[in-house]
Amino acid sequence: MTFKTILFISFIIAGGFSNLLDRIFRGAVLDFIKIGSFPVFNLADVFIVIGWILFVVNIMRFSFKELNNNKAV
Numbered sequence: 001m002t003f004k005t006i007l008f009i010s011f012i013i014a015g016g017f018s019n020l021l022d023r024i025f026r027g028a029v030l031d032f033i034k035i036g037s038f039p040v041f042n043l044a045d046v047f048i049v050i051g052w053i054l055f056v057v058n059i060m061r062f063s064f065k066e067l068n069n070n071k072a073v
Contacts, residue, residue: 004058011051018044 022029022044031040 008055015044015047
């Protein structure tokens with residue numbers, strides 16, 4: 001695994017773990033960021049979403065690179 005992959009998975013796990021701790025100790029996840037009519041969210045949600053987006057982009061880049069390497073052979 002590359003450093004990028006580990007970093008992106010760490011974002012996802014950290015956000016999920018933070019939400020889990022909120023559920024255990026508070027009984028609910030505390031959402032505190034409100035931007036206009038967009039749904040309310042928290043920093044852990046941001047980490048999860050950014051982690052997944054970057055993880056998927058990283059996998060797609062790797063897949064396209066592998067496809068191009070296989071075509072060259």
